[in-house]
Amino acid sequence: MTQRPLMSEDEARLTAKGRATRARIVQAAADLMFERGVAGTSTEDVRESAGVSNSQLYHYFNDKNRLVRAVIVHQTQQVLDAQQPLLGRLDSFGALEAWRDLLIDLQQQRDCRGGCPIGSLAGELADADEEARKLLVTGFARWESAIRDGLASMRDRGELRPDADPDQLALVALTALQGGLLLTETRRDVAPLRAGLNAAIAYIRSHAA
Amino acid sequence: MTQRPLMSEDEARLTAKGRATRARIVQAAADLMFERGVAGTSTEDVRESAGVSNSQLYHYFNDKNRLVRAVIVHQTQQVLDAQQPLLGRLDSFGALEAWRDLLIDLQQQRDCRGGCPIGSLAGELADADEEARKLLVTGFARWESAIRDGLASMRDRGELRPDADPDQLALVALTALQGGLLLTETRRDVAPLRAGLNAAIAYIRSHAA
Numbered sequence: 001m002t003q004r005p006l007m008s009e010d011e012a013r014l015t016a017k018g019r020a021t022r023a024r025i026v027q028a029a030a031d032l033m034f035e036r037g038v039a040g041t042s043t044e045d046v047r048e049s050a051g052v053s054n055s056q057l058y059h060y061f062n063d064k065n066r067l068v069r070a071v072i073v074h075q076t077q078q079v080l081d082a083q084q085p086l087l088g089r090l091d092s093f094g095a096l097e098a099w100r101d102l103l104i105d106l107q108q109q110r111d112c113r114g115g116c117p118i119g120s121l122a123g124e125l126a127d128a129d130e131e132a133r134k135l136l137v138t139g140f141a142r143w144e145s146a147i148r149d150g151l152a153s154m155r156d157r158g159e160l161r162p163d164a165d166p167d168q169l170a171l172v173a174l175t176a177l178q179g180g181l182l183l184t185e186t187r188r189d190v191a192p193l194r195a196g197l198n199a200a201i202a203y204i205r206s207h208a209a
Numbered sequence: 210m211t212q213r214p215l216m217s218e219d220e221a222r223l224t225a226k227g228r229a230t231r232a233r234i235v236q237a238a239a240d241l242m243f244e245r246g247v248a249g250t251s252t253e254d255v256r257e258s259a260g261v262s263n264s265q266l267y268h269y270f271n272d273k274n275r276l277v278r279a280v281i282v283h284q285t286q287q288v289l290d291a292q293q294p295l296l297g298r299l300d301s302f303g304a305l306e307a308w309r310d311l312l313i314d315l316q317q318q319r320d321c322r323g324g325c326p327i328g329s330l331a332g333e334l335a336d337a338d339e340e341a342r343k344l345l346v347t348g349f350a351r352w353e354s355a356i357r358d359g360l361a362s363m364r365d366r367g368e369l370r371p372d373a374d375p376d377q378l379a380l381v382a383l384t385a386l387q388g389g390l391l392l393t394e395t396r397r398d399v400a401p402l403r404a405g406l407n408a409a410i411a412y413i414r415s416h417a418a
Contacts, residue, residue, distance in 0.1 A: 035336070036337070037246075037248055037333060037337070039246055039248030039249050040248050040337070113336050114336060115332060115335070115336075119332070119391055120332055122391060122394070122395045123324060123328070123329055123332035123333065123391060123394075124246060124332065124333065126324070126394045126395045127244070127322050127323060127324075127394065128245070128246070128249070133395060133397075136395050137395055137396055140392065140395060140396070168404055171392075171400065171401055171404045171405075172385075172404050172405060172408040174388070174392065174401075175385055175388035175389050175392055175401050175402075175404060175405035175408075176381075176384055176385060176388055176405065176408075177388065178387070178388035178391050178392060179383070179384035179385055179386065179387035179388025179389065179391070179405070180384050180388065182328055182331060182332060182387050182388070182391065183331075183349065183380075183383065183384055183387060185332075185335045185336065186331045186335045186342060186345050186346055186349060187346055187349070188342075191380065192380055192383075192384050193384075195377055195380045195381050195384060196380075196381060196384035196385065196388070199381040199384075199385075199408070199409065199412045200408065202412060202415065203408045203411060203412055206411065206415060
């Protein structure tokens with residue numbers, strides 16, 4: 001579920017050196033957009049930060065929308081990778097609690113700044129850019145299905161009741177996580193993230209066999 | 210808790226006509242920023258949409274930051290008012306369920322667009338503008354404490370157990386609501402909002418006496 005996706009067509013036609021340059025541009029854009037938002041980041045900012053020329057930038061991304069889309073795909077992968085190996089194996093209450101602790105830790109490490117890299121992009125782009133919105137839906141779906149896979153294992157092993165719905169439970173967990181991250185960013189305090197995830201885990205536990 | 214706050218000092222020193230002009234500017238700014246984001250809204254856009262001159266706009270708001278802050282206060286009041294009278298009396302499971310249905314309805318009425326007016330501002334401003342962040346914290350706190358007051362009544366009447374913590378439960382509800390609204394906006398589907406609020410209500414119910 002969280003394995004690295006196949007290269008996009010754009011990437012596949014590049015040489016190794018071209019892919020490295022493209023990756024440097026996307027990384028620079030992702031960092032700037034995480035810090036300042038998409039609207040607050042110009043392609044000129046990205047060009048400067050990545051240390052590439054105008055024609056190089058244009059060669060890889062002929063408009064800002066294409067760059068934004070590459071950033072969404074990149075940030076989705078980063079977010080999922082940062083939760084590994086736990087996210088790939090959320091198949092016990094112990095694993096769910098360790099995952100909660102990891103998510104809280106990650107926020108504390110960055111002083112509760114920035115919120116969720118995918119959630120922030122969603123808040124800014126969902127209504128403004130339909131192509132971006134679809135990529136964000138896909139990103140959230142990858143995250144949700146990684147959670148769901150672990151819960152489905154728990155049900156299959158009889159730890160959750162047969163009527164527990166892993167899809168619904170995973171959606172509840174992702175909802176708590178997104179709301180928790182937004183309130184944690186606003187309050188600069190992990191209490192909302194902790195409260196939301198604790199409640200989500202308690203809700204999952206209420207479906208234990 | 211959700212009563213209209215006292216006028217700000219800025220408002221108090223204005224004539225009735227001045228207050229109406231100021232309100233028209235804030236409403237225009239709030240609408241534009243809800244639709245396009247703060248970064249995507251220029252003071253020129255606001256000036257045009259409100260039908261005021263440059264010097265009038267400058268008279269009330271001498272920079273965009275002041276206007277943004279007035280928009281946060283305005284949107285907080287709008288969001289709380291839109292949930293009345295239910296939000297002022299969330300003191301039974303029936304009321305909590307009616308509130309959930311109202312929130313889902315409101316999203317359906319706007320085709321799941323826009324997300325939460327406060328949450329969207331928080332996602333865009335929390336890291337960028339410390340003064341705005343504090344106003345957003347206050348806005349969320351007003352919302353949270355309206356939820357908490359109802360839950361505290363339920364505990365005082367013995368419907369929730371004495372060890373139920375209305376502060377924590379209200380924070381869980383607000384977290385589920387914010388995550389649900391963000392995912393609902395992204396997916397254009399109320400399923401995440403419904404799942405999050407249902408789980409939050411079930412979690413509150415698990416504290417029933």
